[in-house]
Amino acid sequence: MIVFDQVSHEFRLGTTHLAALRDVSLSLSEQRIGVIGANGSGKSTFVRMINGLIKPTAGRVTVDGLDTDRDGKAVRRRVGFCFTDPDAQILMPTVAEDLAFGLRGRGLSRDEVTVKVEAALAAYDLLGYRDHPASLLSGGQKQLLALASVLIIEPSVLVLDEPATLLDLANTQRVQRLIAQLPQQVVLVTHHFGLIEDFDRVLVFDAGRVVYDGAPQAAVAHYVGLVR
Numbered sequence: 001m002i003v004f005d006q007v008s009h010e011f012r013l014g015t016t017h018l019a020a021l022r023d024v025s026l027s028l029s030e031q032r033i034g035v036i037g038a039n040g041s042g043k044s045t046f047v048r049m050i051n052g053l054i055k056p057t058a059g060r061v062t063v064d065g066l067d068t069d070r071d072g073k074a075v076r077r078r079v080g081f082c083f084t085d086p087d088a089q090i091l092m093p094t095v096a097e098d099l100a101f102g103l104r105g106r107g108l109s110r111d112e113v114t115v116k117v118e119a120a121l122a123a124y125d126l127l128g129y130r131d132h133p134a135s136l137l138s139g140g141q142k143q144l145l146a147l148a149s150v151l152i153i154e155p156s157v158l159v160l161d162e163p164a165t166l167l168d169l170a171n172t173q174r175v176q177r178l179i180a181q182l183p184q185q186v187v188l189v190t191h192h193f194g195l196i197e198d199f200d201r202v203l204v205f206d207a208g209r210v211v212y213d214g215a216p217q218a219a220v221a222h223y224v225g226l227v228r
């Protein structure tokens, strides 16, 4: 369960204070949660607070009772985060090494790591790229690798910040099917409404506030109404 209790976040740049999130209170227990809204409305700030990447300047965020500010390390073990820009999270030289990286320090044998890496390569159509330099993959392949590298560590909550911006039609559908099958809770930020059409709950952000919270179709209609 993810809980936001009267949470605000203000970015401070010199003397300028920018309120990116304003007094958000929510409990998120559903399996599939979508987050939509205009550019700059606070979506990334909101989801980055779920794993403590951004801390509240007021209020409190907890994941399964763990405070993202006080218990950041434990929260990050629980919450996998996939960034919009895959280059921000591809850390190792080759595709296979990048997949294996997150498994280090988890007490797995070398063989167990190999089995998991091979399964991920197969699942994401990257078998031919095992020893390929990760930096030379196409944009969409990098996005798939970034997603695979997060899922391989089996987090109990998965936060995806626009995971399909660089994907072609087939890979967007692949990611959509994959998300549908995941056992864990997923919080997904997107401008692609198709990705959230079957979700349990969709939040609409506007100017740092949640202005709608409900079923996907009604949420999209509310957002479209804001733009008109």
Ligand SMILES: Nc1ncnc2c1ncn2[C@@H]1O[C@H](COP(=O)(O)OP(=O)(O)OP(=O)(O)O)[C@@H](O)[C@H]1O
Binding pocket: 011, 012, 013, 018, 019, 020, 037, 038, 039, 040, 041, 042, 043, 044, 045, 046, 205
């Ligand atoms: N590191 C930062 N420092 C200062 N201001 C920031 C920072 N990150 C975001 N902001 C500002 O906070 C506000 C909310 O940004 P955020 O990235 O959360 O929006 P978003 O809804 O995810 O937008 P988009 O759809 O464009 O990705 C914006 O006005 C943005 O300029």
